[in-house]
Amino acid sequence: MTINLGTGKGYSVLDVLKAYEIASGREIAYKIVPRRDGDIARNYADPSYAKEILGWEAKRDFNQMCKIAGGGNPKIRMDIGSSLV
Numbered sequence: 651m652t653i654n655l656g657t658g659k660g661y662s663v664l665d666v667l668k669a670y671e672i673a674s675g676r677e678i679a680y681k682i683v684p685r686r687d688g689d690i691a692r693n694y695a696d697p698s699y700a701k702e703i704l705g706w707e708a709k710r711d712f713n714q715m716c717k718i719a720g721g722g723n724p725k726i727r728m729d730i731g732s733s734l735v
C-alpha cells in the first residue's frame with residue numbers, strides 16, 4: 651500500500667532552496683538551467699487518502715518541516731556549503 655503524505659500544496663525547487671536557506675541560516679549556491687527531457691512541470695501529494703485511511707494530516711507548514719528536517723536541528727549536519735544544486 652502506498653500512501654502519499656504531504657500538505658497537498660506543491661513547491662518549486664526554488665521554494666525548497668529558499669526554505670532550507672532560511673532553516674539553516676546559510677546561503678545555498680544554485681544555477682538555473684533549462685529543464686531536462688522528462689522533467690515534470692509539477693508534482694505534489696494528495697493527502698486525502700492518508701487522512702481517510704490513517705487519520706493523518708500535516709500539522710506543520712513547509713518551512714517548519716524544512717527546519718525540523720535539518721536546518722534548525724543542531725544534531726543534523728547539513729552539507730550544503732557552496733556546491734551547486
